[in-house]
Amino acid sequence: SPIKNVVTAAGGKVKAGQSILTLDKSAVEHDYATLKFQLETKRSDIAKLKLDLNKSYFDIQSNNDIKQLRIGNLIDAVENAKRLFKAGGGTREDIEQAELNLKVAQLEKKQLENEIKNKQQTMQLEEKDAEIAAAIQESDLNELQRKLNLANVVATRTGVVTYVNKNI
Numbered sequence: 001s002p003i004k005n006v007v008t009a010a011g012g013k014v015k016a017g018q019s020i021l022t023l024d025k026s027a028v029e030h031d032y033a034t035l036k037f038q039l040e041t042k043r044s045d046i047a048k049l050k051l052d053l054n055k056s057y058f059d060i061q062s063n064n065d066i067k068q069l070r071i072g073n074l075i076d077a078v079e080n081a082k083r084l085f086k087a088g089g090g091t092r093e094d095i096e097q098a099e100l101n102l103k104v105a106q107l108e109k110k111q112l113e114n115e116i117k118n119k120q121q122t123m124q125l126e127e128k129d130a131e132i133a134a135a136i137q138e139s140d141l142n143e144l145q146r147k148l149n150l151a152n153v154v155a156t157r158t159g160v161v162t163y164v165n166k167n168i
Contacts, residue, residue, distance in 0.1 A: 001025055001151050003165060010164050014155040020164065021153035028151065032144040039137045046130045053123040060116050067109040074102040 001023040008020045081098040084090030155161075 001028065006164055006166050008155075008161050008164070009166075010161050012161050014159060014161055016155055016157045018155050019153065020155060020161060023151045023153060025148060025151045028144060028147055032141065032148060035137060035141045035144060039134065039141055042130070042134045042137055046127070046134060049126060049130055053119075053126065057116070057119050057123060060112065060119055064109065064112045064116060067105060067112055071102065071105045071109060074098065074105050078102055 003021055004024040005022040006020075007022060008014055008018065014020060078095065078098040081090055081095040085092065085095055
């Protein structure tokens with residue numbers, strides 16, 4: 001940072017912690033504030049992502065439960081078609097149609113279960129990626145904070161200043 005002001009000139013006595021120079025930290029402070037805002041936004045985005053993913057997962061899980069109920073109903077329909085056929089009130093085609101409907105529903109359920117498994121893995125990866133991005137931004141923010149702290153030119157111990165660059 002450029003020198004803004006010389007507080008203690010060469011030859012002046014200083015105590016530990018006393019300021020010697022004032023540096024212009026406005027650019028670093030601006031970068032720090034911007035990065036802090038971006039990090040807060042990223043954390044908010046992570047929370048929103050988790051909510052969206054959980055809602056999507058819940059919707060898929062609900063569809064899976066509905067499919068299970070439908071399969072139960074279709075199993076009953078197959079049994080009813082078989083009973084009707086034995087009693088002479090149904091046809092072989094009715095049984096085949098009921099069995100076909102059951103097989104289709106079972107395949108749809110298997111497909112949905114696979115989608116649930118994939119959604120869980122995707123959710124974990126997306127959350128991990130977002131957390132890593134936030135951690136990187138937090139590391140950058142900490143580095144800017146360290147630079148701001150180092151920009152305070154103070155005496156480390158009591159003594160006399162022997163040289164100060166006065167070129168502001």
